[in-house]
Amino acid sequence: MPYAGGGASAFWDWADLLGSSVELWCAVLPGRERRFAETAETEAARIAEPLAEAVREKIRTPLVLFGHSMGGLIAFDVARRLGGLVEHLFVSATRAPHLKSGDEPHLLDDDGLLDWMTRLGGVPADLLAHREMLALLLPTLRADLTVCARYRGTEDVIDVPITAFAGTGDPLASEAEVAAWERHTTAGFDLVVRPGGHFYLKDDPAAVTSVLCAAAKEGVQ
Template structure:
């Protein structure tokens, strides 16, 4: 399983998942430009500049059976990667992400720094201990803004893939409603499931075990493991 993080997030968002997924799943986490060990690289604003090299790295390093998971921006990028990899991907899991043909909404990437920080804090995407470190936040905001520009760039994409999609939604997500997430059904010809969990945009932080359990069940049904 290759996991792709949300806007402003990194591979560390999935560090607790290996124990939850069990020994039958080998977890890989994408480290994107502008964060963690790639902090010195500028974040990019075009999905293709992330998805194309990520797809190439997966093709070179990770054998079948392969599934992809992405949360929020990560869901959109995972979809782009799945489109590029074709039948190498057995299943795509998207989480808290509007279907790509829908407008991202609100244009948060155009907000000033204070407005952008308020927007992300309202969604629950800024850890409380980080809010006290304004200098660190100032270093992270350009990457967050670039990521949100990537999200906005998907508006109108109507590609359809021959890969099953399971979409996860939080009941109280103000950014990607259940209906927004359910619209992923229009982007696959290989089967679609919707899993609704209690919580907001970062519902998976509240009960990661429930999410990883649903992932294990879905992959087992498809015979991936």
């Protein structure tokens, strides 16, 4: 499940890394890629509810969920709705949902929002040269960041193991803020710290997928 402003294509390369024993499914959310004509949602529940239904209908168990940044919050909400169907939840570069965010990037003007995302490393270099395309993508990014801002404060707990990934230099989700996910599960918690910033997983995706593969194998057993 993708980060704010991101799409399923961010994870397509993971198919080879995960190997033939793992079937990769990527969520295509409203407002991006083949659903670009749809309006992006600003409430997590309006994303998670239909997504959970789609998972029930289409995806076989054992099932693990992974979400990066905003995707971590959505994955948590989907796991809450699916209950025992989920073997493991992975959240990445995501502050624990009970922690309220002091940042409000969704309130910035377009130039400020683009600068904010660029400094995080979330805008591909080749896209920066296409201002017209960026202008089309900003409403979806703003909507996604609104989802994050409105989600904070929940104390929900799930009976699903959670593994949380943190980047050592992430300005949006510190190690302590990611470690705080431990209070949202009754089924075991693990913290994995990787070098890098908010988009640390782009530097060494294999280090992330290897952890997911290990969990998938446990689920099969």
